[in-house]
Amino acid sequence: MNWVTLTWPMLAAASLVLGLVHGLLWVNQRQLRVHLAFAVAAVAVAGLTLLEMAALQAASPHRLGELIRWMHLPVAVVILAMVYVVHVSFGHGSRWLALAAVSLRLVALALNFASPVNLNFDSITAVAQTDWWGVTVHYPVGELNPWLLLSQLSNVLLLAYLVQTIFRGMTAPEENRHAVLVICGGWVLLIVVMMTSALLMAAMGLPRIPLTATPSFVIVGLAMSWQLGRDLFRSERLAHLLHESEIRRLRVQKDLDLAASAPGLGLWSWDVASNAYLQNSNNHEMLDTAQGAGDVREALFGRVEEEHRETVERQFERAIAQPVWEMEYRIVRADNARRWISLMGSVETAADGTPSLVRGVTRDMTRLKSEQDMLSILLEVAPSALLLVDAKGNIRYANLQASHVFGYEDQHMVGMHVDALVPQRFAPDHAEHRRRFVAHPTPRAMGKAMDIVGVRRDGTEFPVEVGLSPLSLGNQPHVVASVTDLTERKEMEMEMAMEREGIAHLARVTMLGELSGSLAHELNQPLAAILSNAQAAQRMLRRDPTEIGEVQAILGDIVDNDRRAGQVIARLRSLLKKEHREQYPLMMNELVQESIRLMRNDLLNRRVAWRMDLAPGIPRVVGDRIQLQQVLLNLIFNACDALPEKNRDRIVTVRTVRSDIGVCTEVTDSGQGIPEAMLESIFKPFESTKPDGMGMGLAVCRTIVRAHHGHIWAENREAGGAKVCFDLPSAE
Numbered sequence: 222m223n224w225v226t227l228t229w230p231m232l233a234a235a236s237l238v239l240g241l242v243h244g245l246l247w248v249n250q251r252q253l254r255v256h257l258a259f260a261v262a263a264v265a266v267a268g269l270t271l272l273e274m275a276a277l278q279a280a281s282p283h284r285l286g287e288l289i290r291w292m293h294l295p296v297a298v299v300i301l302a303m304v305y306v307v308h309v310s311f312g313h314g315s316r317w318l319a320l321a322a323v324s325l326r327l328v329a330l331a332l333n334f335a336s337p338v339n340l341n342f343d344s345i346t347a348v349a350q351t352d353w354w355g356v357t358v359h360y361p362v363g364e365l366n367p368w369l370l371l372s373q374l375s376n377v378l379l380l381a382y383l384v385q386t387i388f389r390g391m392t393a394p395e396e397n398r399h400a401v402l403v404i405c406g407g408w409v410l411l412i413v414v415m416m417t418s419a420l421l422m423a424a425m426g427l428p429r430i431p432l433t434a435t436p437s438f439v440i441v442g443l444a445m446s447w448q449l450g451r452d453l454f455r456s457e458r459l460a461h462l463l464h465e466s467e468i469r470r471l472r473v474q475k476d477l478d479l480a481a482s483a484p485g486l487g488l489w490s491w492d493v494a495s496n497a498y499l500q501n502s503n504n505h506e507m508l509d510t511a512q513g514a515g516d517v518r519e520a521l522f523g524r525v526e527e528e529h530r531e532t533v534e535r536q537f538e539r540a541i542a543q544p545v546w547e548m549e550y551r552i553v554r555a556d557n558a559r560r561w562i563s564l565m566g567s568v569e570t571a572a573d574g575t576p577s578l579v580r581g582v583t584r585d586m587t588r589l590k591s592e593q594d595m596l597s598i599l600l601e602v603a604p605s606a607l608l609l610v611d612a613k614g615n616i617r618y619a620n621l622q623a624s625h626v627f628g629y630e631d632q633h634m635v636g637m638h639v640d641a642l643v644p645q646r647f648a649p650d651h652a653e654h655r656r657r658f659v660a661h662p663t664p665r666a667m668g669k670a671m672d673i674v675g676v677r678r679d680g681t682e683f684p685v686e687v688g689l690s691p692l693s694l695g696n697q698p699h700v701v702a703s704v705t706d707l708t709e710r711k712e713m714e715m716e717m718a719m720e721r722e723g724i725a726h727l728a729r730v731t732m733l734g735e736l737s738g739s740l741a742h743e744l745n746q747p748l749a750a751i752l753s754n755a756q757a758a759q760r761m762l763r764r765d766p767t768e769i770g771e772v773q774a775i776l777g778d779i780v781d782n783d784r785r786a787g788q789v790i791a792r793l794r795s796l797l798k799k800e801h802r803e804q805y806p807l808m809m810n811e812l813v814q815e816s817i818r819l820m821r822n823d824l825l826n827r828r829v830a831w832r833m834d835l836a837p838g839i840p841r842v843v844g845d846r847i848q849l850q851q852v853l854l855n856l857i858f859n860a861c862d863a864l865p866e867k868n869r870d871r872i873v874t875v876r877t878v879r880s881d882i883g884v885c886t887e888v889t890d891s892g893q894g895i896p897e898a899m900l901e902s903i904f905k906p907f908e909s910t911k912p913d914g915m916g917m918g919l920a921v922c923r924t925i926v927r928a929h930h931g932h933i934w935a936e937n938r939e940a941g942g943a944k945v946c947f948d949l950p951s952a953e
Contacts, residue, residue, distance in 0.1 A: 223356045226274070236267035255309050262302035265295035277358040282345040285361050290339035293372075297330045300379060303408055307382075311401055313389035314382045322378035329372040342366055376412050383409050487583030491517045493576050504583050508562065509554040517579075521564070524552035541568050541576050549586060561586040606704040611697065614639045614655055626706050628678035639702075644676050662691030662698060675704065683708050755779060804929070806841040806952040807849065809877050809884050816853040817875065824873070829861050834876040839884050840951035844929045849949075852925050855918045856888040856945050863892035863943060883951030889944045894937040903935060922947070 240263030247257040272292045279285040304319050333340035345363035352358075383405045390401030487504025491497070498517045510523040518534055525533050533550045540546035547565040554560060566581030606623035610616055619634035627634070627642055643651045675685040684707040692699045758772050817824075817831055824831055842849075857873060864871045874889040895903065904923040926933040926947045933947040 230271075230274070233267040233270040236263045236270065240264040240267065255306050258302040258305045258309075262299050262306070265298035265302070269295035269299070279359055280348055282348050282361065282363070285348055285359065286338040286342065286345045289341055289361070290333055290336075293330055293333045293340055297326050300326050300375075304379070304382070307386055307405060307408070311386055311390055311405075313401070314386035318378060318382045318385065322375050322382055325371060325375035325378065329368065329375060332368045332371065336366055336368065338363075338366070340366055340372060341369055380409060380412050383412070489520075489581050489583065491579040491581070493579065494571075507560075507583055507585055508552065521583075522550070522552075524554060525550060526553055537564075540564075541579050544568055544570075559587075561590045606706070608634075608639070608702040608704065609692070610639050610700050610702060612699070617699065623704065626677075626704060627675065642675050644674060644682060658689065658691075658700060662700070664688075664690045684711050804843050804845050807844055807846055808841055809839065809849075809886055809949070810835040812846065812849055812853060813875050813877060813886070816850055816857065819850075820854065820857060824861070827861050827871075829864060829871045829873055831857075832872060832874040834874060836876075836878050839877055839879050840953055842884050842929075842949040843952045844949065848925045849929070852922045852947065853886070853888070855922050859918060859945070860888050860890035860892075860943075863890045865892060880948050883949050885946055885948045887944055887946045889938065889942060891942045894941065895935055895943045897937070900935055900937070904933065919945075 240260040242260075243256040243263065244260035247253060247260060250256075269292055272288055272295070276285055276288040276292070279288055301323060304323055307314065308316070308319060329340055336343070338344055342361060343364045343366045345361045347362040348359050349362050350357055350359055387401055387405045387409070390405070487501065487507045489498065489500035489504050491499075496516070498520055500520065508521065508524060510520050518537075521537070522530055522533055529550070536548055536550070540548045545565075545567050547563070549561060549563050552560050552562055563584045563586045564581055565584075566579060568576045568580075569578040571577040606626040607618070607620045608616055608623055609618035616634050616637045616639055619629075624630050624634055639655075640651060673685050673687060674682045676682055686705045686707055688703040688705075690701045690703075692701050758776070761772055813833060813835060817833060853875070857875070860873045864873075870891050872891050874887075876887045876889065878885050878887070904919050923933050926949070929949055931947055931949040933945070935943060935945045937943050
């Protein structure tokens with residue numbers, strides 16, 4: 222081990238440390254790319270140092286040639302980084318001169334790797350040794366590469382660029398001149414050393430001077446690092462000072478904002494020990510007390526009515542016993558105007574806990590009080606019953622309408638528990654609902670999706686709709702309940718439902734006229750069969766009374782035909798009967814088949830062909846059989862009326878399919894379709910596409926489908942004709 226093997230790794234390690242430091246600086250402040258460039262240059266120098274140490278000890282011409290070839294790569298990186306640092310830091314040199322030097326260096330680097338040996342030698346014939354300060358080092362002997370001049374030309378241009386930067390930088394401020402001399406001067410010294418080493422090796426055959434062993438690079442690297450670091454530390458210090466200045470500015474701005482808002486407020490302070498009282502002009506004008514009043518009680522409460530002043534002063538003494546306090550009272554000014562005053566402030570206490578300094582802010586609350594009174598009047602005359610309920614269920618406020626709705630006109634509802642307004646059977650669930658609402662207070666409405674009832678004072682129940690809104694009073698959760706009595710609305714809905722039922726019944730009676738031919742045919746067939754069988758039985762008994770077997774068969778046919786006629790009459794009665802019906806699960810496929818069977822003879826008389834496309838396995842729907850059958854009959858009759866008389870393809874198709882909510886039923890015709898302008902309006906009363914139509918059939922259909930929580934619509938088919946569909950939810 223010798224001093225070379227100790228020094229070179231130390232220099233490489235120092236360069237890596239410098240590179241790591243400036244790399245971390247760049248990571249923390251990405252906008253300072255000059256530190257990234259210096260970090261890259263320092264790492265390249267470390268690599269160059271290690272390559273040079275290996276070259277000094279290489280004994281093989283081939284290995285020495287490869288090491289010299291790879292040494293050109295970190296040299297090029299160092300030059301590129303150096304140019305970037307100088308240009309970004311100062312920018313005094315010619316850009317074109319810097320680009321020319323960098324371009325020549327890159328071309329030389331490419332020729333270095335393209336040459337058989339490297340940029341320095343065309344061939345290395347031997348490796349010579351020399352003694353260098355007590356250490357034996359190796360150097361190459363061979364034929365020089367003529368392209369070596371290209372790298373030297375790059376160094377010359379780079380040297381010119383740095384000298385130009387130094388001369389132009391002398392006109393800069395003194396601090397910048399120092400940085401230019403340190404950074405550019407150091408790089409000039411390093412380039413001179415590099416060029417001298419190459420010339421000595423080329424012209425005199427001397428071993429090349431180790432680049433990083435010279436004190437010049439150590440001085441340059443440390444000086445550049447110190448210069449860049451000093452600028453960074455200075456910028457960090459300035460940023461810190463700027464941050465502190467911004468904080469002070471915000472504090473001053475806050476104080477100014479407070480002072481700017483003070484004209485509408487009265488400001489005062491009271492030093493309890495010295496009984497010194499100070500106030501601004503707003504406070505004096507607001508309280509209308511004597512100018513220069515030194516006593517705090519006279520200054521604050523001098524305009525309070527005599528019968529209330531003692532009470533107000535005791536209230537003030539209790540208030541200032543707290544660190545933060547607030548109170549309200551009323552004064553009578555000299556012009557007999559009554560004003561409401563609000564005092565609030567903070568208290569500084571002495572060592573024994575007694576107040577030592579009281580600061581206060583005075584506000585005129587007269588307008589707010591007036592608005593509160595007006596709001597109270599509005600709440601009292603509101604058409605809805607309004608209740609304010611706390612988290613425990615106690616009623617804190619109830620307006621006049623609430624007292625009227627629940628029958629408490631002659632007594633106050635405040636203090637009652639809200640469960641007294643709920644039926645006793647719902648009280649346990651109501652307490653749980655109230656607990657959940659307090660846990661998750663959000664505005665919500667109750668009574669639209671389910672029936673809710675309230676209890677009046679006399680115990681009678683009535684339907685209500687309730688709207689809940691959370692409210693915080695004194696940091697305690699409350700709820701505002703708006704209660705609407707639905708008794709009249711429910712009665713009106715019942716009357717409207719009865720009227721709709723009457724209209725539907727009238728439509729069924731009207732439909733009966735159109736079904737009369739089909740019903741006559743349905744009844745004629747079993748009656749004719751009964752008559753024929755009875756006559757045959759009479760003939761057989763006259764001929765041979767002992768033939769009882771055939772007579773029994775005939776009597777069985779008579780019973781079957783009689784039952785069939787009874788079913789037809791029962792369907793007719795159920796269609797005509799006007800009564801409230803219960804809804805139960807039904808199969809739409811069976812309803813379609815029954816409706817077609819009921820209209821079969823009428824369809825034959827109209828020369829209309831029918832098709833049924835019934836999907837298997839569809840779910841059941843919940844509804845009234847007669848009402849849904851009325852919808853199907855209406856739609857089939859309308860489809861028949863829409864068919865042209867001279868059209869050969871007079872076809873009506875009834876189809877059932879599974880839908881998103883349950884079952885969709887479609888009635889399709891092959892007519893001319895529905896005018897686009899009437900696709901939506903045909904379901905309104907008295908809107909019809911028929912010349913002699915009343916416009917009630919589809920309106921009744923829509924009412925029935927909506928009552929079954931379904932949806933009905935019409936659309937035209939691309940192939941011609943129209944399609945009317947209604948969608949009903951499944952029973953599941």
